[in-house]
Amino acid sequence: MAIELKMPALSPTMEEGKLARWLVKEGDEVSSGDILAEIETDKATMEFEAVDEGTVGKILVAEGTEGVKVGTVIAVLAGEGEDASAVSASAPKAEAAPAAEAAPAAARPEAPAPVAKKDPEVPFGTNMKTSTVREALRDAMAEEMRRDPRVFVMGEEVAEYQGAYKVTQGLLEEFGPQRVIDTPITEYGFAGIGTGAAMGGLRPIIEFMTFNFAMQAIDHIINSAAKTNYMSGGQMRCPIVFRGPNGAAARVGAQHSQNYGPWYANVPGLVVIAPYDASDAKGLLKAAIRSEDPVVFLENELVYGRTFELPELDDHVLPIGKARIMREGKDVTIVSYSIGVGLALEAAEQLAGEGIEAEVIDLRTLRPLDKETVLASLAKTNRMVVAEEGFPVCSIASEIIAICMEEGFDNLDAPVVRVCNEDVPLPYAANLEKAALIDTPRIVEAVRKVCYR
Amino acid sequence: MPKAKTDAGSGAEPAVVPAQDEDFALHSLQEKLAADRRYTPNKEELLNLYEQMVLIRRFEERAGQLYGLGLIGGFCHLYIGQEAVAVGLQSALDSNRDSVITGYRDHGHMLAYGIDPKVIMAELTGREAGISRGKGGSMHMFSVEHKFYGGHGIVGAQVSLGAGLAFAHKYREDGGVAMAYFGDGAANQGQVYESFNMAALWKLPIIFVIENNGYAMGTAVKRGSAETHFYRRGTAFRIPGMQVDGMDVLEVRKAAEVALEYVRAGNGPVLMELNTYRYRGHSMSDPAKYRSREEVQDVREKRDPIEHVKQDLVALGVDEAALKEIDKRVRAQVAESADFAESSPEPDLSELYTDVLVERY
Numbered sequence A: 001m002a003i004e005l006k007m008p009a010l011s012p013t014m015e016e017g018k019l020a021r022w023l024v025k026e027g028d029e030v031s032s033g034d035i036l037a038e039i040e041t042d043k044a045t046m047e048f049e050a051v052d053e054g055t056v057g058k059i060l061v062a063e064g065t066e067g068v069k070v071g072t073v074i075a076v077l078a079g080e081g082e083d084a085s086a087v088s089a090s091a092p093k094a095e096a097a098p099a100a101e102a103a104p105a106a107a108r109p110e111a112p113a114p115v116a117k118k119d120p121e122v123p124f125g126t127n128m129k130t131s132t133v134r135e136a137l138r139d140a141m142a143e144e145m146r147r148d149p150r151v152f153v154m155g156e157e158v159a160e161y162q163g164a165y166k167v168t169q170g171l172l173e174e175f176g177p178q179r180v181i182d183t184p185i186t187e188y189g190f191a192g193i194g195t196g197a198a199m200g201g202l203r204p205i206i207e208f209m210t211f212n213f214a215m216q217a218i219d220h221i222i223n224s225a226a227k228t229n230y231m232s233g234g235q236m237r238c239p240i241v242f243r244g245p246n247g248a249a250a251r252v253g254a255q256h257s258q259n260y261g262p263w264y265a266n267v268p269g270l271v272v273i274a275p276y277d278a279s280d281a282k283g284l285l286k287a288a289i290r291s292e293d294p295v296v297f298l299e300n301e302l303v304y305g306r307t308f309e310l311p312e313l314d315d316h317v318l319p320i321g322k323a324r325i326m327r328e329g330k331d332v333t334i335v336s337y338s339i340g341v342g343l344a345l346e347a348a349e350q351l352a353g354e355g356i357e358a359e360v361i362d363l364r365t366l367r368p369l370d371k372e373t374v375l376a377s378l379a380k381t382n383r384m385v386v387a388e389e390g391f392p393v394c395s396i397a398s399e400i401i402a403i404c405m406e407e408g409f410d411n412l413d414a415p416v417v418r419v420c421n422e423d424v425p426l427p428y429a430a431n432l433e434k435a436a437l438i439d440t441p442r443i444v445e446a447v448r449k450v451c452y453r
Numbered sequence B: 001m002p003k004a005k006t007d008a009g010s011g012a013e014p015a016v017v018p019a020q021d022e023d024f025a026l027h028s029l030q031e032k033l034a035a036d037r038r039y040t041p042n043k044e045e046l047l048n049l050y051e052q053m054v055l056i057r058r059f060e061e062r063a064g065q066l067y068g069l070g071l072i073g074g075f076c077h078l079y080i081g082q083e084a085v086a087v088g089l090q091s092a093l094d095s096n097r098d099s100v101i102t103g104y105r106d107h108g109h110m111l112a113y114g115i116d117p118k119v120i121m122a123e124l125t126g127r128e129a130g131i132s133r134g135k136g137g138s139m140h141m142f143s144v145e146h147k148f149y150g151g152h153g154i155v156g157a158q159v160s161l162g163a164g165l166a167f168a169h170k171y172r173e174d175g176g177v178a179m180a181y182f183g184d185g186a187a188n189q190g191q192v193y194e195s196f197n198m199a200a201l202w203k204l205p206i207i208f209v210i211e212n213n214g215y216a217m218g219t220a221v222k223r224g225s226a227e228t229h230f231y232r233r234g235t236a237f238r239i240p241g242m243q244v245d246g247m248d249v250l251e252v253r254k255a256a257e258v259a260l261e262y263v264r265a266g267n268g269p270v271l272m273e274l275n276t277y278r279y280r281g282h283s284m285s286d287p288a289k290y291r292s293r294e295e296v297q298d299v300r301e302k303r304d305p306i307e308h309v310k311q312d313l314v315a316l317g318v319d320e321a322a323l324k325e326i327d328k329r330v331r332a333q334v335a336e337s338a339d340f341a342e343s344s345p346e347p348d349l350s351e352l353y354t355d356v357l358v359e360r361y
Helices: A084-090 A133-147 A171-175 A187-199 A213-226 A261-265 A278-290 A339-353 A371-381 A396-407 A430-436 A440-450 B003-010 B021-035 B043-068 B083-090 B107-112 B117-124 B157-172 B190-201 B230-237 B249-267 B293-303 B305-315 B320-343 B349-353
Strands: A003-006 A016-022 A035-040 A045-049 A054-059 A065-069 A073-078 A128-132 A151-155 A180-182 A203-207 A241-245 A271-273 A295-299 A307-311 A324-327 A332-336 A358-362 A365-367 A384-387 A417-419 B099-102 B148-151 B178-183 B206-212 B241-245 B270-275
Touching (some): A151 A171, A151 A187, A187 A203, A213 A241, A213 A261, A241 A278, A261 A295, A271 A278, A332 A371, A332 A440, A339 A384, A358 A371, A371 A396, B021 B241, B021 B249, B043 B305, B107 B148, B157 B178, B157 B206, B190 B206, B190 B230, B206 B230, B206 B249, B230 B241, B241 B249
Parallel strands (some): A271 A295, A332 A358, B099 B148, B178 B206, B206 B270, B241 B270
Antiparallel strands (some): A016 A065, A271 A365
């Protein structure tokens, strides 16, 4: 019985990859554990090992092929007693894998992202290039490290490993181990060391492998970093950036999937930023590093690999505390942030087909919150839905609703509705996870409801 | 090889013959101190140390009174009994480049750093003129100008933060050393060991100072700690330890010099345990039922750090009149700070919203 070798999924979010190199050729005998090929994901180059013994029959995907979907048959292995050449003849052709089924339920397609309205903060006529969010974040850090020798990066696997999610790739090479520092797995300790270094006059960027781990360190973020300036009567500042992925990834279970935006946004003394696209990721991270205040910078793993337009500016810095109108509309406003913005834009596109013109607002900064932009849009559309990838209770959505009640009541033609994840720890099973997470159809449905359609 | 190792070898006989070279490094500072335990001050230096200790004692006594009168609120942790620790250690620091951080029992450390008692007392009473403009209180006082970084209310947090200050010294190559004080209670916090690990791994210039006053709030050391010899607790991270009599300011000073020499030479951290005692409760609301009156009285009579210095001063030929003169000056200074703290206005209500963030967004 011939064995089909399929393109493996090498990370929770991988949907396709490059078959970089074959290390075996047709006719080679292989046994379990032999390295068959090297496969590049967007994060790393991985080795693909043989699990079974046999003879390599036909290699179906040539080395150097990009965009090979997970599950595609890339080679065929003849088992004992089989004729390798015969096997190759009957081998199936490489086929596109049923990606929708094979890919994790929560993984959203990485391209094409819905086209957003130009950011008015970017000067008219600026040349645009494309960039992933991952590259944009890396470039933001590199530019600020070139600009200010006090800036350094510290965290788990940020240096020699090049970042658990490759966000710090290349920084060690350019800036050296004095400024790109691998820590032991000790979040509380290194968050405290970073905070102390900021108090002592440096500009630390503390990377958490995920904000789920930052709960170990949250005492320093809140009690040490956020409160010191106030407690010292403005004498002792703490200019630090805590950054890393936040929110649900794909199939990683309840302990690695939480959105901590509402937690940090609750605390006076912190700035909390949660960008969606590459331009905001870069422009706001640069602003965060330059800020005199402690900043919690919430990224999203599922967005790291998405490609967006990025302005080609020497120094692309965006204002903290300003929301962005991603799409204009007159009938209803959808407020969101981070990964929810992509879903909101998809929903708006679909709703346009139904004759509902939705305005989409990306909050970008969760604290201080740009109430003015939200209320101005409400005054225009009189209806609002808040879309948030996170728990519904005591959420950013709850806060937006409270603001609309307190300061926009006269402009409301319908109750503001929130669309969040279900109020449960995130389950692992693909179908349950899908059921728990916010998606476009739910946003569309909520919009219809507030529009009484 | 650590410099101290050869120094110790050339000094007096080490108390214990080390089994191995490497283990010897962990004990070398202790042995160096054992060989010559006390700093030899001149008369002026010793008078100065005495005056600082008396200032702390009188200041804290007055703070206790003001608390009783309702002028100081919330939590207030007095340093009475522990004066020799902060005074002795900080007298050895270079105030132009070294930094200090501590927990919430912080008034004494600030006074030992020469910070004006008036602004400290005014902070205790929550007044505009307080060092934190009345917004920090007893536990949260800072003076970046004096490189005194607080004043932290979460037990153990100052240890990681102090390692961060040390990181900044090393990053900037400014030659400074950070001194992080914490208690025998904080010594059981997990982040302390996370910080030990990184400080040793990266050879950060830091002295970890455990002020062992015998009680973590109401829990005696032996009820809360499996290893009650705190100076040994860095051994797992290869941090040399020193056990110091924290009631003798000259031994404290000497120990600080031994430790500073080692740390400044780039050898990484040192862990010092200062055995001391607090005469008052953990905070003002603590009746201290967990220990006997006799125990406290015994320490007061036999180990009091100020009495100890007095004897040394008399031995140096200082007469009673000179000491009385100092006591009088200190009393006047403390009375002035109390008056100032009582008569200064409270912060304007507009201060409620200032300094939440530095920038406007």
